[in-house]
Amino acid sequence: MGPFKLNISFASIPYDRMLALESGEVSVEGVDLNFIPLNHPRDIFDRMSGGQEFDASELSLSEYICRHAAGKRDLVALPIFPSRAFRHGFIAVNSRTIKKPEDLNGKKIGVQLYTMTAAVWIRVVLQQHGVDLSTIHWIQGSMESGEAHGKPSTMALIKPVKIEQNATGKSLSQLLEEGYIDATIGADLPHCLGKAPDVGRLFPNFKDVEQQYFKATGIFPIMHAVVVRKELCDRHPWLATSLYNALDNAKDVARIRMRFLDCLRYMLPWMASELDEIDKVFGGDPWVNGVEANRKTLEALVDALHEQSMIADKPSLEELFAPVRGQNWKVGWGTTTATR
Numbered sequence: 001m002g003p004f005k006l007n008i009s010f011a012s013i014p015y016d017r018m019l020a021l022e023s024g025e026v027s028v029e030g031v032d033l034n035f036i037p038l039n040h041p042r043d044i045f046d047r048m049s050g051g052q053e054f055d056a057s058e059l060s061l062s063e064y065i066c067r068h069a070a071g072k073r074d075l076v077a078l079p080i081f082p083s084r085a086f087r088h089g090f091i092a093v094n095s096r097t098i099k100k101p102e103d104l105n106g107k108k109i110g111v112q113l114y115t116m117t118a119a120v121w122i123r124v125v126l127q128q129h130g131v132d133l134s135t136i137h138w139i140q141g142s143m144e145s146g147e148a149h150g151k152p153s154t155m156a157l158i159k160p161v162k163i164e165q166n167a168t169g170k171s172l173s174q175l176l177e178e179g180y181i182d183a184t185i186g187a188d189l190p191h192c193l194g195k196a197p198d199v200g201r202l203f204p205n206f207k208d209v210e211q212q213y214f215k216a217t218g219i220f221p222i223m224h225a226v227v228v229r230k231e232l233c234d235r236h237p238w239l240a241t242s243l244y245n246a247l248d249n250a251k252d253v254a255r256i257r258m259r260f261l262d263c264l265r266y267m268l269p270w271m272a273s274e275l276d277e278i279d280k281v282f283g284g285d286p287w288v289n290g291v292e293a294n295r296k297t298l299e300a301l302v303d304a305l306h307e308q309s310m311i312a313d314k315p316s317l318e319e320l321f322a323p324v325r326g327q328n329w330k331v332g333w334g335t336t337t338a339t340r
Contacts (some may be wrong), residue, residue, distance in 0.1 A: 004286040005032040006236060008243075011044050011057040012037065012226075014313045015082055016258070016266075017251040017287065026253060028246040041083070041187075041224065042150035044162040048075075048227065056228040056243065058082050062305060064227055068073075069311035075227040076322045078240055079291045080247045083224035085187075087122045088213065089206030092190050093183040094176060096198045098283055101129035104183060104202075108137045110172035112149040112186035113309060114163050117301075121221045122185040124304050125213075133308070139181055141166030143173055143188045159309040183316060211281055219297045220286055233322055240322035248289050255285065291317050 005159050008028070012018050014037040020026040022035040036054065038044050045060050047053040049067065052074070064077055098104060104126065111119050123133055138161065142149045146169040168175065175181045176199055183202065188241035192199050203209045214220060226247060233240050257265055266273050278286060288294065298317050305311045 004131055006030060006232075006239065007032050007034065008055045009036060010230075010237075010243075011035045011048065011054040012082065013039065013041060013044070013058065016254040017082060018180045018247075020125060020250040021088070021246060022255040026246050026250045029242040030236075031242055031246075031292070033246075034053040035237055042152075046151045046153070050151065054230060055201045055232055056226060059227045060117050061222055061301065062120050062310070063152070063154065064116065064225060064301060065305055065315065065320060066310050067291035069305075069315055070155045071311060072155075074230055075142060076230045076233055076240075076248070077225045077227050077320055078244050078324065079242060079294065079321045080226040080289050081222045081224065081287070082226065082247075083141045084220050084287065085118070085204075085298050086213065086224050087118055087185075088125055088203045088209045089187060089201060090118065091122060091125070091183060091185050092176060092193050094179055094181075094198055095200050096179065097182050098202065101126060102130055104131050104136070107182040107303060108134045108139055108180070110139045110141070110143075110166070110175060110184040110186075112141070112143055112188065112192055113152060113154070114140055114157075114161065115154045116149075116187060117221075117223045118187040120301065120304050120308060120310070123308060125301075126185075134161065136294070138163045139166050139172065139175065141172055143184065143186060143190055144171050146170050149186075155310070157309050161309060204308065214281065217300075219295075219300055222280075222294065222297055222301065228322070241325040244289070244324040251287055251289065257286070275340065290303045291321055 008031050010033055012133055013318060014022055021033070022037060044057050048057040048059055049063060059075070064075065067075065096106070113119065119302055125131060141147065146166065148165070166172065172181065172184050173192045176184050177188050177196040178193040190199065198248065226243070228240065228243065259275060270275055291298065295317065304313050306314050
C-alpha cells in the first residue's frame with residue numbers, strides 16, 4: 001500500500017502553463033490531482049464561487065477580493081496567476097461618436113460584467129485618459145447574445161453605480177453596431193469589430209500604448225488567481241505550498257518549451273521575434289508568481305476596487321493569500337528566488 005495522498009479536484013483553462021500538471025508530468029506532492037479542463041473561465045468561476053464544485057480552481061481575482069472583503073472567507077487564494085492581459089486593446093467604440101477617450105464622458109458603455117477583473121483594469125485605463133467614470137451609463141450583458149454574461153455570485157456594490165442590465169434582446173455587439181451604445185469593454189471584443197465600418201478600437205495602436213503603460217507603471221495586469229477551499233488548507237497546512245510549487249513548476253516547463261524553436265510549439269510564424277520582444281520589454285519572466293514579485297500590481301488592483309465602489313475597505317495582501325514556503329527547490333533546476 002502506497003503513501004496516503006489527498007484527492008483534490010482542480011478546474012482550470014488548459015493553458016500552456018497548466019499542461020504539465022494536466023498530463024501528470026508535474027505532480028503535486030502529497031496529492032492525487034483530478035485536473036478538470038474547462039474552456040470558458042466564466043463557467044469555472046460560477047461553479048466555484050457559487051457552489052464550490054471543485055476543491056481548487058482558477059478564479060477572477062477581482063471577484064475573489066470582493067468576496068473576501070465582504071466577509072466570505074470560504075476560499076483562500078494562492079499567489080499563482082494563470083491569466084494576465086493588457087486591456088487597452090479591449091475597448092471597442094462607435095467611431096461616429098467617439099474619437100478620443102474623453103468623448104466617452106456621459107456615454108453608454110456596454111460591459112459583460114461590471115465586476116469582472118478585465119473591466120476593473122479597463123476603467124483604470126479610461127480614468128487615466130480623462131474619462132469621469134461617474135458620468136458613464138453602463139449596459140451589462142453578454143457580448144454575443146441578448147442574455148446575461150454567465151451566472152455570477154457577485155457582491156453588492158458599496159455605492160450606487162448607473163448599471164442597467166441589457167434587456168433589449170440584442171447582444172452588446174449588436175447594440176454597438178447600431179449606435180445604441182457608444183463602446184464596449186470587457187474580456188472579449190465584439191463580433192462586429194473589423195466588420196462594421198463605424199466600429200473600431202479606442203486605441204488602434206494598442207500594443208504600443210500597452211508597452212508604454214508597462215514601461216511607465218511596471219504593471220502587467222493580473223486577471224485570475226488560483227483559489228482553494230479554505231477548510232482544506234486549514235486541515236492540511238502543507239497543501240498550499242504543494243499546489244503552489246506544482247503550479248509554478250508547470251509554468252516553468254511551459255516557458256522552457258516555448259523557447260524551443262527547432263519546431264514551433266505554437267502557431268505563431270514569428271515566434272522568435274515575439275520572444276526577443278518579450279525579453280526586451282519584460283527583461284525576465286512576464287508570468288512571475290508570488291506576492292512580493294507582484295505587490296505593485298496587486299495593490300493597484302485593490303486600490304481600483306476600492307475606488308470603483310466594489311469594496312469598502314482595502315484588505316492587506318497578506319490576508320488575501322495563503323502563506324507558502326519561501327524557497328521552491330527544483331531538482332535539476334537549482335532554486336528560484338525567494339519571492340513567495
